[in-house]
Structures are given as structure tokens and as C-alpha cells.
Amino acid sequence: MRLWTTYQPKTDILLDAELTSEELLRSAAAINGNLSRENLPEESIGDDEVVEAAFHDYGVTEVTTDGDDIPTLAVNEPVGPTYSTFAGGWREADATHTFTAREGMCLCTFHAFWWKDKYYDNDSYVSYIAFRLLLDGCVVARSGRLHGPNGNVFVEAPVPIDGGSHELKVQYRMSSSDGTETTTHRKGGWFSGQLVHINRRR
Amino acid sequence: MNHSVIPIQPLKGVDVRYPQDPQAAADIINMCVEADGSLSTRIGYERFFGANTTYAPWNAKDRVTSVFVWERKGGRQSYVLHTIEDTLYYTKGNPADVVELVSGLTEPSRQDPGMTYIPFGDVLVILNGYDEPLIFDGVNVRRMGWRQSPGAPDVWDVDDSAPPWADSAAAGTTRVAVLPPYPDIGVGSGTADDLNRFKYKVSFISDTGAESPLSAQSNDVAWQTVAAGYRYYLLLDGVATGPEGTAARVVYRTQNIEANLSEGEYYRVATIPNNTDTSYWDITNDIELASVAPSDADSILLPVQHPFTGAVFQGSLWLVDKANPYRLWYTVAGTVEQFAASNYVDANAVGGAVQALVPYRQILYAIRDNAIDVVVPDGVGGFTLKPVSHGIGKVAPKTCTAVPGVGVFVLSATGVYILQMNPEGSELVTVQRASDAIRKTIRRMDPGKLRTAHAAYSPKWQEWHCYFDADVGERVGVVFSTVNGGWSIREDFPVGPLCCTLDGDLVFGHYTGAFDGLVLQPRAASGLFVITRRRCAGHVAVGLDQWYLEDADPPESTYTSAWHDVGDPITVKQLRYVYLLCKSSGSQLLTIRTGIDGSYVLSDGVDHSTQPPEHGLQPVWDTATFGTDTWDEPFPGEVRFDVKATGRRVRFSFTTQADIEFMGYALGFTGGVTKVFKGQS
Numbered sequence: 001m002r003l004w005t006t007y008q009p010k011t012d013i014l015l016d017a018e019l020t021s022e023e024l025l026r027s028a029a030a031i032n033g034n035l036s037r038e039n040l041p042e043e044s045i046g047d048d049e050v051v052e053a054a055f056h057d058y059g060v061t062e063v064t065t066d067g068d069d070i071p072t073l074a075v076n077e078p079v080g081p082t083y084s085t086f087a088g089g090w091r092e093a094d095a096t097h098t099f100t101a102r103e104g105m106c107l108c109t110f111h112a113f114w115w116k117d118k119y120y121d122n123d124s125y126v127s128y129i130a131f132r133l134l135l136d137g138c139v140v141a142r143s144g145r146l147h148g149p150n151g152n153v154f155v156e157a158p159v160p161i162d163g164g165s166h167e168l169k170v171q172y173r174m175s176s177s178d179g180t181e182t183t184t185h186r187k188g189g190w191f192s193g194q195l196v197h198i199n200r201r202r
Numbered sequence: 203m204n205h206s207v208i209p210i211q212p213l214k215g216v217d218v219r220y221p222q223d224p225q226a227a228a229d230i231i232n233m234c235v236e237a238d239g240s241l242s243t244r245i246g247y248e249r250f251f252g253a254n255t256t257y258a259p260w261n262a263k264d265r266v267t268s269v270f271v272w273e274r275k276g277g278r279q280s281y282v283l284h285t286i287e288d289t290l291y292y293t294k295g296n297p298a299d300v301v302e303l304v305s306g307l308t309e310p311s312r313q314d315p316g317m318t319y320i321p322f323g324d325v326l327v328i329l330n331g332y333d334e335p336l337i338f339d340g341v342n343v344r345r346m347g348w349r350q351s352p353g354a355p356d357v358w359d360v361d362d363s364a365p366p367w368a369d370s371a372a373a374g375t376t377r378v379a380v381l382p383p384y385p386d387i388g389v390g391s392g393t394a395d396d397l398n399r400f401k402y403k404v405s406f407i408s409d410t411g412a413e414s415p416l417s418a419q420s421n422d423v424a425w426q427t428v429a430a431g432y433r434y435y436l437l438l439d440g441v442a443t444g445p446e447g448t449a450a451r452v453v454y455r456t457q458n459i460e461a462n463l464s465e466g467e468y469y470r471v472a473t474i475p476n477n478t479d480t481s482y483w484d485i486t487n488d489i490e491l492a493s494v495a496p497s498d499a500d501s502i503l504l505p506v507q508h509p510f511t512g513a514v515f516q517g518s519l520w521l522v523d524k525a526n527p528y529r530l531w532y533t534v535a536g537t538v539e540q541f542a543a544s545n546y547v548d549a550n551a552v553g554g555a556v557q558a559l560v561p562y563r564q565i566l567y568a569i570r571d572n573a574i575d576v577v578v579p580d581g582v583g584g585f586t587l588k589p590v591s592h593g594i595g596k597v598a599p600k601t602c603t604a605v606p607g608v609g610v611f612v613l614s615a616t617g618v619y620i621l622q623m624n625p626e627g628s629e630l631v632t633v634q635r636a637s638d639a640i641r642k643t644i645r646r647m648d649p650g651k652l653r654t655a656h657a658a659y660s661p662k663w664q665e666w667h668c669y670f671d672a673d674v675g676e677r678v679g680v681v682f683s684t685v686n687g688g689w690s691i692r693e694d695f696p697v698g699p700l701c702c703t704l705d706g707d708l709v710f711g712h713y714t715g716a717f718d719g720l721v722l723q724p725r726a727a728s729g730l731f732v733i734t735r736r737r738c739a740g741h742v743a744v745g746l747d748q749w750y751l752e753d754a755d756p757p758e759s760t761y762t763s764a765w766h767d768v769g770d771p772i773t774v775k776q777l778r779y780v781y782l783l784c785k786s787s788g789s790q791l792l793t794i795r796t797g798i799d800g801s802y803v804l805s806d807g808v809d810h811s812t813q814p815p816e817h818g819l820q821p822v823w824d825t826a827t828f829g830t831d832t833w834d835e836p837f838p839g840e841v842r843f844d845v846k847a848t849g850r851r852v853r854f855s856f857t858t859q860a861d862i863e864f865m866g867y868a869l870g871f872t873g874g875v876t877k878v879f880k881g882q883s
Contacts, residue, residue, distance in 0.1 A: 004707060005248060005736035011824040013861050014788035017833035 003030040061097035063112075063170055063193040090132070090171045097168040097195035105200045106161040108135050110170045112193030115150035127175045129188060134169045135159055145175075153190070161199070168195045205778055208768055211866025212239045215688015217639040222764040226639070228853065229762035230690035234663060235683035240785065242863035243759040246738045247695060250282070250709065250730035251298040255750040256743075259299050260286075260729020262722045266711020267309070268316035269699040269730065272326050274340065277704045281340070283326075284699070284711055284730060285310075285317055290328070290343075293730070303343050308332035315600045315653045316699055320512050322519050322538045325410060331510025331524040337410065337447070337538065344447045347504030347539040352404045352417040352442040352451070360434050362425035378435035378483075386487050388433025390425065390458065397460035399424040400436065402484075403468055403495065405452045406444035412533075412540035415501045416454065416468070417442065424460075438482040441474065448477040454495040457488045468495035499543040505531050511599060513559040515566040515577065516585075518545075520559055527555035530568065530577070532585070547577065547585050558599040560621075562610045565631070567621060569597055569612065574621065574633060591633040594619050598655035598670065600699070605659045605666050608684060611636075613655050613668050617644050618680065640680055640689045646672040656699045662706025667733075669697040669710075677713050694739055694757055696727070708733040725749055737861065755859055762855035765800070768871060777847040779870030780854050785836035787812045788822040790860035792841075798849030808843045812862060815841060838865060 003026045007019035110133045128145035133155050141157035174188060210225055217226035233241045249257055263286050272281045281292040288309045291300040308330065310316050320327040327346060328336040335346040361377040371377035380388030390398040400423050406414035423436055441451060454468040469491035471484055509521035517535040530547045534540045549556060554571025566577040572593035580586040594614045601613035609622035618637035637644050651671035659666045664684045669692070672678040679692030698713035709732050716726035725743035738753035768775060780794050793807035813819050814837065821831035845854065
């Protein structure tokens with residue numbers, strides 16, 4: 001939208017309040033107004049001004065499980081009264097990834113190598129491990145149930161994000177006991193984990 | 203001394219006909235009519251990119267030969283397309299620059315009206331009568347219409363031998379069979395020993411939704427069903443890719459020719475949703491074919507190679523070719539570039555060639571050399587031309603403008619005409635010449651350059667502007683105000699092609715550009731400008747090597763009243779006072795001069811300012827004291843000018859560059875005893 005002169009105050013012309021206000025408003029609108037997705041790329045920063053693959057910031061935090069702490073269960077015997085102390089519940093890794101973002105998009109990523117001590121599956125028992133990624137307490141990505149003895153897990157999610165401080169966490173859980181494990185038996189774990197964020201303009 | 207006062211209000215426009223309307227004027231030059239009917243001098247013109255210190259990006263450019271403001275998406279995307287020499291550009295907001303869209307166009311001569319731009323849906327059609335028509339979608343520009351049919355596709359033969367197959371299929375054959383128990387998938391009959399034969403055609407689909415003519419038919423593909431339930435995938439190869447602007451291809455196929463014992467219809471099989479694939483696997487059973495292919499007459503190659511005028515009417519794009527200005531072609535409704543074989547209307551020779559197509563409400567006017575026709579439905583799915591009026595002579599095609607509440611304005615060699623629908627709104631039209639009041643100005647028009655006249659209506663100014671060549675090389679404008687239904691004149695506005703934005707601003711291209719007749723002058727005005735309330739008539743270049751622009755002086759405005767005889771033309775009377783009813787506008791000096799009995803000679807002037815006479819001076823810019831003086835507003839009042847003009851008919855006039863807004867005047871007369879002398883021998 002182009003805006004041109006509606007009133008020009010010149011020497012010896014009346015200090016007309018209404019006409020002067022109208023001209024000032026139109027000048028302000030020309031600077032501030034009518035920006036939208038349709039015309040902003042032509043009126044403001046375009047792709048030519050942004051370095052290819054540029055992003056605001058990124059960060060990495062190493063995370064891993066407290067491997068010896070994962071309990072196992074005797075048959076039908078819960079370890080304790082809380083959800084997190086039985087093997088089927090979501091457990092949270094201690095290390096979290098805190099970062100400061102600028103408004104735009106944030107690519108949140110977690111990857112690690114996982115293993116299960118007792119992995120064999122049969123018709124009556126299928127073991128799994130599952131992961132999920134939380135941004136500021138909200139689940140943004142899930143891995144689903146991962147079967148087999150070991151493998152790599154990679155979960156990521158691009159999330160629109162506002163400016164300010166944010167926190168990435170990873171949670172994991174494993175399938176319940178098959179009835180043959182003892183309470184001291186380690187079920188499995190994961191290591192070489194990384195929480196990564198990439199904060200982009202778009 | 204007692205005197206009689208004759209009030210004149212409200213003010214009307216220019217009217218030079220005798221006897222003169224007392225409320226009209228002999229001259230109104232470079233003034234506009236405000237919403238309350240007052241005349242003001244708050245007009246001027248400024249460069250398009252006001253933030254630039256020079257005429258950039260048009261420094262040292264030749265004249266602008268066409269302008270069009272194309273605004274999409276409610277005005278959020280704005281393209282000001284314009285042509286200079288052989289190149290078509292559009293403006294860009296940030297940075298303030300132009301983008302070259304097309305070069306190598308035919309440059310219009312000094313008698314040509316220039317490009318025609320026709321918005322159709324989301325695209326813009328561009329034509330000039332010399333080059334091929336173009337389509338601009340906001341990003342890319344390409345040639346319009348279909349200039350070729352697709353080539354016929356090749357269909358691979360089917361290897362109908364029975365499985366198991368020990369070797370590969372022969373070259374050029376396919377062996378992809380759909381085996382039982384899938385009865386409805388695959389091409390051909392599932393009955394053992396049945397004969398099968400099929401043919402294919404393809405068409406192009408453009409990014410505007412227009413379909414090309416169908417290709418020639420492909421080769422036959424034929425086989426005999428080897429066993430019960432055997433059907434096949436058929437491979438189309440060599441599917442033609444379309445020219446620029448093709449978005450998809452459509453595949454058509456016959457039903458089983460052997461089963462029908464005739465070729466029969468072609469049916470739509472599928473759309474290939476791109477312009478890159480050259481092969482297609484067909485697995486469509488005959489029972490799924492339902493949509494009959496278009497006929498050869500439903501789409502033809504582009505019938506207008508060099509259209510010079512056009513319009514959108516009844517959902518179709520209407521075009522007239524320079525090679526045959528007696529035939530009006532129109533597209534298939536809803537498409538911008540698909541023409542059916544019978545989609546045309548022929549004009550009889552009596553009315554002359556079509557000069558311009560002008561849509562207005564539910565009518566399409568065809569302005570011809572000797573007639574004005576309207577396009578009406580013929581009752582059998584097509585259209586016909588119906589003559590409604592005699593011709594108005596040669597017209598300026600770029601002046602055909604719809605003015606809300608009035609009609610279609612057209613400038614011809616004999617004046618400005620208004621085409622109006624009758625009150626019931628049917629297609630009947632009245633043709634009325636509306637420029638008799640300004641016939642002195644119309645007579646100044648250069649008839650050889652009539653076709654270079656341009657016009658536009660601005661809802662913001664509520665004015666219809668028309669600029670034409672006059673006085674051998676000058677550009678003069680006539681302006682019709684829909685506020686008071688009157689005319690005024692514009693001089694020294696170098697308006698070439700003209701267009702109005704969605705906001706009502708009038709954008710124009712400089713009529714001469716920087717070309718002085720010999721060379722392009724680096725500091726001369728050129729490019730795009732806007733008629734605004736900026737109190738300057740363009741700009742002046744200041745400095746030498748590092749030059750920049752400053753505002754020029756305001757345009758010179760003139761008001762000359764009608765000749766007043768106070769109802770008694772034979773009695774000599776004395777004009778003593780001119781009371782100008784004007785809004786206070788600061789310390790603006792005005793000089794009133796008078797004339798008597800038809801003489802062009804005016805008396806010496808009387809100066810007064812437009813400050814209110816009985817009150818203290820209102821504060822003005824440059825002398826007001828910050829923190830002390832207050833914002834103010836104008837109020838109307840009479841400013842008295844003491845004059846002395848003795849004659850049977852008297853008038854007053856002022857020429858000014860000051861900021862004036864006046865709503866009427868009153869004349870104070872004395873005398874009235876002396877009668878006119880007897881005539882001279």
C-alpha cells in the first residue's frame with residue numbers, strides 16, 4: 001500500500017489540526033501498517049538476506065540413564081506405592097537441557113543407544129522400551145515401543161517457540177517384568193544420549 | 203453608500219456557453235472540488251517514490267507509455283505495471299525499485315494508446331495489438347493461450363502369451379497382467395478369447411485451468427484375452443509435455459473398440475498432475491470410464507494473435523484482434539485462455555471496426571467507428587451484438603471509463619460523451635455529449651493525437667480525469683467532478699498514461715520523460731508520479747554532480763467568474779465589492795482583478811489575505827510559537843475586496859499559487875441608470 005501527501009504544511013498556511021493529524025496518521029500507517037505474510041517478504045527481510053541454513057542458536061546436553069537404579073520386580077509385586085517406582089512408569093533422566101530461544105522455530109532432538117538385558121519375546125511376553133521428549137513439560141515427540149535387544153532411538157519435533165527460557169527433558173519407560181526377574185535384576189538402560197535444540201528463524 | 207449585493211453560491215463548474223450560468227465559471231484551472239462543494243487549490247503532483255532524493259529508479263528514462271495498478275488480495279499485493287520503450291516493469295516496495303518483467307516488446311508510436319491490462323481472477327492479461335498476449339500471475343509472465351496441441355502418445359503393445367513366462371517380454375511390449383480374482387481392475391475383457399483394442403488421446407491443462415485441444419489419437423493397442431480373468435496394465439509412453447504454463451496433462455481413452463465395434467467416444471482416464479512425467483500406466487477398467495472427453499470444438503488454438511482491446515464480461519475474457527477488428531472472441535466461461543470454436547460474435551460491416559470494449563454493470567459496450575453496440579445473450583447459449591446508438595466518431599480507447607452513478611465516459615474527437623443505461627437497467631443506452639460546457643478547451647485538442655488520451659476515475663477525489671494533447675505539444679486535462687457535476691481544467695500537469703489505485707490515488711506516467719527531443723536529460727523529470735495534495739507542481743533538480751530534488755512551486759490556479767449582468771444587460775453598472783466566501787487558510791494572499799464587457803484585459807489587482815477580517819490573525823506555520831500558539835481550524839467568512847469595474851457585464855478573476863478554499867462569492871453593485879450606447883457604424 002502506497003501512501004502519498006494528503007496535506008502539506010508550508011509557510012503561512014493555517015495550523016490546521018485535522019489536516020495535520022490526517023497526514024501524520026497516513027505517514028505512520030505507511031511505516032507500520034498493512035504488513036502481512038503476503039507482502040512482508042517483499043517489504044522486509046527476504047531469503048537473500050539470510051545465510052542458507054542459518055539459525056539463531058543451538059545447544060547440546062549429554063544425558064544418560066542411572067543404569068543401576070532401574071528396579072525389577074518379582075512377580076506381581078510392586079516395589080513401592082508411587083507410579084515412578086515401578087518399572088512400567090515413565091522415568092525422567094536427571095540431566096535436562098535448558099536454553100534461551102528467540103521467537104521462531106525450535107527443532108528439539110533426542111537420540112541415544114538403548115539396550116535391554118532380557119529381550120526375548122514370545123507369545124506371552126513382549127518387552128519394550130519407549131522414550132518421549134518434553135519441551136517445557138509438554139510432550140512433543142514419542143518414539144513408540146522399541147522391541148529387540150538394542151538399538152538407536154531418535155526422536156525429534158519442530159515446534160514453534162516464543163522468546164525466552166525453555167527446557168528440554170527426556171523420559172523413558174520399560175515393559176513390566178516377565179515374572180522370572182528378581183528385584184535386583186537390571187532390566188536395561190541407554191547411554192550416549194544427547195538432547196539438542198536448534199532455534200531457527202523459520 | 204448603498205449597494206445591491208448579489209450572492210453566488212453554490213459554485214458550479216466551467217460553462218462557456220451563452221447566456222452564462224451566473225454560478226458557473228469561465229475558467230477553473232488547477233482547482234479541485236471538495237466534498238462540501240467548495241473549490242480548493244490543494245492539489246499538486248509528486249514523484250512515486252517520495253523517499254528517494256532523485257527520480258530513481260527512473261532517472262533519465264524516456265516517456266512512460268502505459269500504466270496499470272494491479273492490486274490483489276485486498277490491496278496487500280500491489281503491482282504498478284508500466285512500460286518504457288520496449289520493456290514492461292512493475293514497482294517494488296522495498297527497496298524502492300522496479301522489476302523488469304518483459305523486454306523486447308514493440309514500442310508504441312506517439313499515436314498509439316499503449317498497453318491494455320485486463321485483470322481476470324488471479325492473473326493479469328496484457329496486450330498491445332502488436333505482440334502476443336501475455337499472462338502475468340504475480341511472479342511469472344508467459345504467453346497466453348494454446349499454440350499447439352499435444353503430440354499423440356505411444357502405447358506399448360501387450361504380450362498376451364500365457365504364463366509362466368520363461369523369458370522377458372519382447373521389446374516395446376508390456377506383460378503386466380492383473381490376474382484373477384480381481385475382476386474390476388485392469389484394462390480389457392476378462393472373458394477368454396475376447397478381442398481387445400484401445401486408443402488414447404491427451405490434452406494439456408494450464409495453470410489457469412484452461413484445457414488445450416486434444417491430441418491426435420495414439421496407435422492401437424490390441425490383444426486377445428489369453429484366459430479367463432486376464433486383464434492388463436497398459437503403458438503410455440511419450441506423453442507430451444506442454445509449453446510454459448502447463449500444470450498437468452489429462453489422459454483420455456476409448457472403451458474396448460472390439461466390443462463396441464466402433465471407435466466411439468473417448469473418456470477421461472486420469473490427470474497426470476505435473477508437466478514432467480512422460481509415461482503413464484493405465485489400469486482403469488471400462489466400467490470406471492464415465493466422463494466423456496471434450497470435443498475438438500471445445501478448445502481450439504489461440505484465435506487472437508495480436509489482440510488490442512478486451513474486457514471481462516459474463517465470466518469470459520473478450521478479445522478483439524488487430525487483424526480482424528470485426529470479430530469479438532470470448533473464452534469458455536471461467537477460463538482465461540480456453541477458446542471454443544464457436545465462441546465469437548461478428549460485427550456487421552456497417553458499424554465499422556471495433557475500437558474498444560467497455561464493460562459496465564451487466565452490459566458490454568462495443569464502441570465502433572460508426573456505432574455503439576452492446577453485447578447481449580442470443581438466447582441459444584451464445585451472444586450477439588445489438589446496435590443501440592449511432593457512432594460518436596473516433597474515440598480515445600484509454601478514456602473509456604465507468605464513473606459510478608453517472609455512466610461510461612468516452613473522449614472522442616468531438617468531445618466527451620456519457621453512455622448511460624436507461625433507468626430500468628436494461629441494455630438500452632443513451633448517448634449524451636457532456637463537454638459542451640468546456641468546448642473551448644475541447645477545441646484545443648490535437649485530433650491527430652486523440653488515441654494517446656488517457657482517463658481514470660478516482661473515488662477519493664470524486665473526479666474523472668482525462669488528459670490529452672493540446673496546443674501542439676502541451677498536455678491539458680479536463681476534470682469532471684461528481685460532487686457538483688461540473689468541469690474544471692488542469693494545465694501543466696504532465697500526465698501521460700493514468701490509473702487509479704484501490705485507495706483512490708491517481709498514478710500517472712510522465713508524458714515526455716527525460717527525452718528533450720534529442721537526448722535523455724539526466725536531471726529531467728521522468729517515471730511515475732502521483733496526483734496528491736502536495737503543494738508542488740513536481741520537483742526541481744538542485745545541485746550539479748550530486749544533485750537532489752526539491753519541491754517545485756505549487757501549480758498556478760485560476761478562477762474566473764462568469765460574466766454578470768445582474769439580469770439587466772443593457773444598463774451600465776459598477777462593480778464595487780467582491781465578497782469572497784472562503785475558509786480561512788492562514789496568511790494566504792489573494793489578488794482579485796476585474797474585467798468588463800467581454801474584454802480579456804483585467805484591471806490592476808487588489809490584495810488581501812484569507813485571514814478572518816474581523817478577528818485576530820490565526821496562527822500559521824513558520825511564525826507560530828511552539829508552546830504558545832494553538833492548533834486551529836478554518837472557518838468560513840467573507841473577505842471583502844474593494845474593486846472598481848464599470849460596464850454592462852462584469853467579472854472578476856484571480857490567479858494564485860496560494861492555499862485557497864472558497865465556497866462562493868457575492869458581488870456588490872452600484873449604479874444602473876446609464877443605458878447602453880447605440881450601435882457603431
